[in-house]
Amino acid sequence: VIAAATNSRALWYLTRGTGLVSLLLLTATVVLGVLQVNRWSSPRWPRFVTAGLHKSLSLLVTAFLGVHIATTVIDGYVTIRWVDALVPFIGSYRPFWLGLGALAFDLLLALIVTSLLRERIGYRAWRAVHWAAYLCWPVALFHGLGTGTDTRVGVVLVLYLGSIAAVVGAVCWRLLAAPTALRPGPGADPTGTLTKVNVAS
Amino acid sequence: MRTTARDQGLRRVSSITRWVAAAGVGVVGVFSVMVAKVHPGTTKAAAAASSTSSSSAASSSGAAAGSSQGTGGSSASGLQSVPAPSSSRGSASVVSGAS
Numbered sequence: 132v133i134a135a136a137t138n139s140r141a142l143w144y145l146t147r148g149t150g151l152v153s154l155l156l157l158t159a160t161v162v163l164g165v166l167q168v169n170r171w172s173s174p175r176w177p178r179f180v181t182a183g184l185h186k187s188l189s190l191l192v193t194a195f196l197g198v199h200i201a202t203t204v205i206d207g208y209v210t211i212r213w214v215d216a217l218v219p220f221i222g223s224y225r226p227f228w229l230g231l232g233a234l235a236f237d238l239l240l241a242l243i244v245t246s247l248l249r250e251r252i253g254y255r256a257w258r259a260v261h262w263a264a265y266l267c268w269p270v271a272l273f274h275g276l277g278t279g280t281d282t283r284v285g286v287v288l289v290l291y292l293g294s295i296a297a298v299v300g301a302v303c304w305r306l307l308a309a310p311t312a313l314r315p316g317p318g319a320d321p322t323g324t325l326t327k328v329n330v331a332s
Numbered sequence: 333m334r335t336t337a338r339d340q341g342l343r344r345v346s347s348i349t350r351w352v353a354a355a356g357v358g359v360v361g362v363f364s365v366m367v368a369k370v371h372p373g374t375t376k377a378a379a380a381a382s383s384t385s386s387s388s389a390a391s392s393s394g395a396a397a398g399s400s401q402g403t404g405g406s407s408a409s410g411l412q413s414v415p416a417p418s419s420s421r422g423s424a425s426v427v428s429g430a431s
Contacts, residue, residue, distance in 0.1 A: 145360065145364060147363065147367050148359070148361065148362075148363035148364040149360050151359075152359050152360050152363070156356060177341055180341045180344055183342065183345035184345055187345060187348075187349040281367045
């Protein structure tokens with residue numbers, strides 16, 4: 132019984148840890164996307180490095196989210212089904228807050244899949260879906276704030292506030308310092324979420 | 333020259349990604365240990381174990397059998413035990429769970 136309890140509790144701790152790390156990585160991904168759309172670069176940090184990191188971190192977020200979802204479902208303390216992780220707002224446990232997590236996961240999957248298929252689906256469709264990037268992050272944040280049992284823990288609260296400050300700061304910088312980036316040309320990236328490494332830049 | 337710069341950049345992307353992945357795994361571990369101490373929480377198996385130990389302690393001595401592993405780090409004392417949640421849909425008695 133002790134071994135089972137330890138294992139089950141470990142799953143729950145893993146759920147909480149991977150959830151927080153996923154949010155941090157998602158925050159970094161959004162900030163990198165904003166850096167990219169603002170065309171920020173330096174001699175030691177060309178733009179394609181930002182683009183490559185943006186792509187890598189978004190895939191890393193998916194990996195951590197996979198562990199987050201798997202441990203949540205397998206833990207079994209509350210009844211959360213696999214389908215609850217994909218279809219928003221149908222679960223029995225905290226349906227709204229858990230639904231936000233499912234929604235954020237769906238948005239992230241849509242962003243990644245359309246990025247991988249960008250050349251097939253065309254720029255317009257890809258661009259339309261990628262505006263959802265600005266929805267995915269706050270939805271994930273509210274999921275964590277609403278359903279996270281560690282939200283009131285000091286360090287976790289600092290991480291949440293730091294994430295909010297980073298994204299709000301990056302978006303403000305985009306709006307104020309680079310107004311031309313809001314009017315992209317036909318070949319420009321509206322959200323800074325290009326997943327193809329541009330080695331020519 | 334250009335190829336060298338590109339290769340350096342790609343190596344940098346690869347290196348940073350690996351470091352971030354490793355750091356992410358490490359941070360998950362740190363978070364897990366940290367929140368385990370601050371906010372132990374309850375799992376189904378732990379609740380069952382706690383309930384069993386509480387009832388056995390109560391039957392043997394009648395003394396308080398408060399568990400520090402109670403839901404949300406509660407200060408439950410006496411003979412209170414953490415109830416196992418119902419596995420049926422719509423249960424609303426769960427205090428802590430997945431985050």
